[in-house]
Amino acid sequence: MQAKEVYNQDMTVDLEKGNCLLTREERNGMDVNSVTGHTRITREGSWDDLVSLKDDRSHHMSCCSSHCQDSVAKNGEAMSSEGEMKAGRSDNSVGDKEKKKRFKKPPRPPRPPTTSPLDPADQKLISELSELAVLKRARIERMKALKKMKNSKPASSIGNLGSRQESTPMAQAIAAGHLPVPNVQALAQTCNGSSEQVPERYIRTEEATAEEVVAGRAIPVVDLSKLLDLQWSEDELAKLGCACQLGFFQLINHGVPDEVVHNVRRDIAKFFKLPLEAKKEYAQVPESGGLQGYGQAFVFSETQKLDWSDMLYLVLRPMESRDMRFWPAQPPSFRNSVDRYSAESAKVVSSLLRFMAADMGVEPERLLELFRGQPQTMRVTYYPPCRQASKVLGLSPHTDACALTLLLHVNDVQGLQIRSNDGKWLNVEPMDGALVVSVGDLLEASKSPLFESDLPVNSELCLLSTYVLNLDERLLILSNGRYKSVEHRAVVHPNRERIAAALFHQVHPTTTVGPLPELVERGGVSRYRSVSHADFLKHFFSSKFDGRKSHLDHYRI
Numbered sequence: 001m002q003a004k005e006v007y008n009q010d011m012t013v014d015l016e017k018g019n020c021l022l023t024r025e026e027r028n029g030m031d032v033n034s035v036t037g038h039t040r041i042t043r044e045g046s047w048d049d050l051v052s053l054k055d056d057r058s059h060h061m062s063c064c065s066s067h068c069q070d071s072v073a074k075n076g077e078a079m080s081s082e083g084e085m086k087a088g089r090s091d092n093s094v095g096d097k098e099k100k101k102r103f104k105k106p107p108r109p110p111r112p113p114t115t116s117p118l119d120p121a122d123q124k125l126i127s128e129l130s131e132l133a134v135l136k137r138a139r140i141e142r143m144k145a146l147k148k149m150k151n152s153k154p155a156s157s158i159g160n161l162g163s164r165q166e167s168t169p170m171a172q173a174i175a176a177g178h179l180p181v182p183n184v185q186a187l188a189q190t191c192n193g194s195s196e197q198v199p200e201r202y203i204r205t206e207e208a209t210a211e212e213v214v215a216g217r218a219i220p221v222v223d224l225s226k227l228l229d230l231q232w233s234e235d236e237l238a239k240l241g242c243a244c245q246l247g248f249f250q251l252i253n254h255g256v257p258d259e260v261v262h263n264v265r266r267d268i269a270k271f272f273k274l275p276l277e278a279k280k281e282y283a284q285v286p287e288s289g290g291l292q293g294y295g296q297a298f299v300f301s302e303t304q305k306l307d308w309s310d311m312l313y314l315v316l317r318p319m320e321s322r323d324m325r326f327w328p329a330q331p332p333s334f335r336n337s338v339d340r341y342s343a344e345s346a347k348v349v350s351s352l353l354r355f356m357a358a359d360m361g362v363e364p365e366r367l368l369e370l371f372r373g374q375p376q377t378m379r380v381t382y383y384p385p386c387r388q389a390s391k392v393l394g395l396s397p398h399t400d401a402c403a404l405t406l407l408l409h410v411n412d413v414q415g416l417q418i419r420s421n422d423g424k425w426l427n428v429e430p431m432d433g434a435l436v437v438s439v440g441d442l443l444e445a446s447k448s449p450l451f452e453s454d455l456p457v458n459s460e461l462c463l464l465s466t467y468v469l470n471l472d473e474r475l476l477i478l479s480n481g482r483y484k485s486v487e488h489r490a491v492v493h494p495n496r497e498r499i500a501a502a503l504f505h506q507v508h509p510t511t512t513v514g515p516l517p518e519l520v521e522r523g524g525v526s527r528y529r530s531v532s533h534a535d536f537l538k539h540f541f542s543s544k545f546d547g548r549k550s551h552l553d554h555y556r557i
């Protein structure tokens with residue numbers, strides 16, 4: 001069964017075509033952005049907001065406009081030069097208007113009806129020209145942006161990051177200063193196609209071989225359609241509660257349409273198949289220590305061991321935080337596919353949070369308020385095959401510094417492993433049609449001595465849990481002390497590439513994470529220090545992945 005809800009429409013921007021309509025969706029009192037073929041910009045405000053939103057994005061909208069593509073269809077060269085003219089148009093806008101008045105084009109004669117379509121060779125040529133034109137436009141945009149960045153101060157002045165976004169993941173990563181490292185996909189081609197050994201910096205003998213890996217123990221399965229169905233809801237809620245205590249589960253019947261999943265998988269896979277130079281159009285900007293874009297992250301020293309993977313990291317929500325310079329325009333449907341998947345996933349997360357609130361005995365609306373704007377980022381990780389697969393790691397052990405992660409296996413290659421209580425690694429098999437959900441650091445609570453007893457968990461006990469969020473002076477509990485953020489890592493396959501897309505869901509930037517004073521007052525044990533969400537992210541982005549030690553334990557008292 002699919003989750004169905006009624007939406008009110010407000011505003012839609014089609015990134016591929018540059019059309020702008022108004023759509024707004026509300027779902028159970030919370031903004032939920034969703035599209036069917038369009039990118040939707042959901043804002044509290046009005047048309048004025050829409051106008052001010054145009055700034056950076058307008059380049060992309062115009063460069064990818066249907067008008068532009070039309071020109072390509074007729075003349076590829078004309079397309080690129082028109083694109084370049086557009087780039088410089090703003091300076092001469094008055095003159096242009098005058099010219100337009102004087103040289104008003106006569107109306108086009110009606111097109112004769114065409115019965116015979118172009119032959120396949122012509123069509124292929126047209127589509128190749130169109131792709132080239134889009135690539136060229138993207139390169140121009142990127143060069144302009146780089147130039148702008150070089151001339152401006154590093155960090156806070158990058159792209160469309162304003163002061164309001166100081167605590168976004170992107171801003172934190174910029175402040176952290178990640179070091180650039182070689183492209184692993186290219187390195188893998190060299191190593192796999194010859195007898196060349198994998199460079200020493202990738203050899204992880206101690207982790208990769210010393211710890212035991214067990215297969216065959218499945219993680220829990222939660223059915224969202226059952227949660228939404230009164231007949232099954234109670235039983236399924238109990239399952240969800242248990243699953244969150246374990247920290248990882250497979251979510252089936254999640255309601256994300258098959259077509260949306262299919263498209264995003266297809267386009268992500270296509271992006272990583274592009275030649276290196278084309279992917280680099282969207283590279284991170286090392287000069288500024290940026291995290292967004294194509295590259296790697298979490299490398300802070302020249303001697304640090306490196307992961308056998310490349311990534312594409314994008315801020316997806318709130319929509320005004322998007323920096324389209326880093327969003328691939330190849331394949332042409334990439335942006336639309338990611339946007340639709342982002343919107344559908346945000347809906348899934350809202351549903352899950354409601355049920356989690358019910359499981360914790362917390363008012364759903366108050367919990368959802370912490371997630372307003374639905375902050376969401378995406379890390380797509382590409383793990384090339386490696387002849388010495390057992391000696392490298394695709395992604396070092398870590399916990400996710402967010403509230404909830406939705407992981408999509410872009411292809412069917414297994415590689416995710418989670419740390420079990422006995423310290424062994426468990427393989428997580430991708431399940432057809434499922435999303436892997438994991439509890440992040442923000443939803444974790446330390447084990448309070450109270451919860452080690454057999455007392456039932458209810459809202460009174462929630463007050464005694466150790467991890468809470470303080471929003472605008474009001475204390476709200478995010479976890480009732482039961483949920484767990486589990487350490488996990490990714491291994492690589494000896495002869496198959498693997499791709500996984502993780503969507504991280506954060507709380508609103510103004511939120512403060514910290515222990516509940518009542519806990520201390522009532523003689524409980526406070527296990528974590530209070531910290532602003534901004535500092536929480538800052539620390540996450542400035543430490544290398546090192547299991548739980550790297551981040552969550554930093555806040556333990």
Ligand SMILES: O=C(O)CCC(=O)C(=O)O
Pocket residue numbers: 379381395400407415416488489490500502
């Ligand atoms: O590739 C995977 O399966 C895991 C990815 C992951 O843990 C992450 O991106 O945080």
Ligand SMILES: [Fe+2]
Pocket residue numbers: 398399400488502
């Ligand atoms: Fe992760």
